[in-house]
Amino acid sequence: MEPPMSSALTDKFLRELAENERFAGFVVLRSIHVRQKKDGSPFLTLEFGDRSGRMPGKLWDHVEEYRKILEPGKIVKLLGSVTTYQDQKEIQIERLRLTTPEDPVDRSRLIAVSERPVEEMRRHLRRLIEAVVQPGLRSFLRRFFDDPAIAGPWLEAPAGKLWHHCYLGGLAEHSLNMAEILLKVAELYPHADKDLLIAGALLHDVGKIEELSWDTDIDYTDRGRLVGHIVLGQEILLRHRQDGEMPEETWNCLLHLLLAHQGNGEQGSPVKPQTLEAILLYYADEMDSKANAFNRIIQRAREQGDRWSEYIKLMERFLYAGSKPQEGGEVKEGDLF
Incomplete structure (x- = not known):
């Protein structure tokens, strides 16, 4: 049984979103491509990104209007919910628009930054x-x-x-x-x-x-x-x-x-x-x-509670993350009571 669709909105990072969560926030449009439905009419496949990673989505309506204004690299405001298609998460787009100068865009959410000052x-x-x-x-x-x-x-x-x-x-x-x-x-x-x-x-x-x-x-x-x-x-x-x-x-x-x-x-x-x-x-x-x-891939797997990473095509292998290291030293049974 699938979990119910949430009506609450979240502004989590894309990679943190779970299936059926609704999302509203500013993301970067990484790519846009025109595809054809079975009846020959066009639709758009999009890829959105923030500093956590990427997630695809599709636009089925108003294709010509969106083609005129959307470009890779543009920041957009996105409202949608997370669905799964062929075992891959994607955004089911409800609303999408380009940002305006008045929008409170936090660019630090869009591209990751080195931990070294x-x-x-x-x-x-x-x-x-x-x-x-x-x-x-x-x-x-x-x-x-x-x-x-x-x-x-x-x-x-x-x-x-x-x-x-x-x-x-x-x-x-x-x-x-x-x-x-x-x-x-x-x-x-x-x-x-x-x-x-x-x-x-x-x-x-x-x-x-x-x-x-x-x-x-x-x-x-x-x-x-x-x-x-x-x-x-x-x-x-x-x-x-x-x-x-x-x-x-x-x-x-x-x-x-x-x-x-x-x-x-x-x-x-x-x-x-x-x-x-x-x-x-x-x-x-x-x-x-x-x-x-x-290190980046292994830490991401650990944060998600996974012992193995997803398959890494570039390296033709999975990476072993194991158990997340315990913090604060060993916990003894007597310490719990």
Whole structure:
């Protein structure tokens, strides 16, 4: 027997909604597509999102009117109830409209934000730059990150759309994590150039400040889809280069780190890692990105009381969440009475 439809409204996040709950709130329209009913008439399939995740919905009526005003990335006010279709939750839309300037939209509900404060990450960045010993490379990093057109977006951008560090500040968090991982690894591999490892970690994904957009929703820019963050990152570095600032060999090795950091052509890198620093950078990137994604998925499963995650297509596996860790230490029988 299905639970009764609730008449009360909730403003929970989308992923928190249960079947038959009624929802009213501001969400981002992530996508819109025209489909055909069996009689040939059109309807719209929509995908809504907030910082918790995504949920689809359908519009059956007034299709032409909605097509004229709805665009991906727009913030909308949505009223509807949660139903299930083919084992997937979706919103049964009751009312939908674009927001107005007067609407009390809380943008922090739309895109997730790093738990690390921006100023803390800015100080961390500066400490790493000043730890670089080679004068030319240190000078380049200072100039590069003194540019507001670089530092501002670098500290604000996500590192990905859906997979890893997909929240505001994610790019900086990921890059700083990689730098610290590589400094630890360099203790085991003393022949690795620590200066290049720091620079490579901070710069390897800088092209994402142009590849991604993150105003109301995280998505790819046109140039990001067409060119990709590796080529965009190379272009950004070349724009900031000054002749004679560092030895040519250092510059070439730095570019190699950026170009090879995804490992091979299938992953988007035009060259494979061919230096000790490049192979270390590649695996540090793999570790931090996948650990971040695994942790997010596992914590979400635990919050929902599930021992296993949903099936992760990208990884072709389920992830084991186990039991939610107990807080406050072990509870003894005598403590309960």
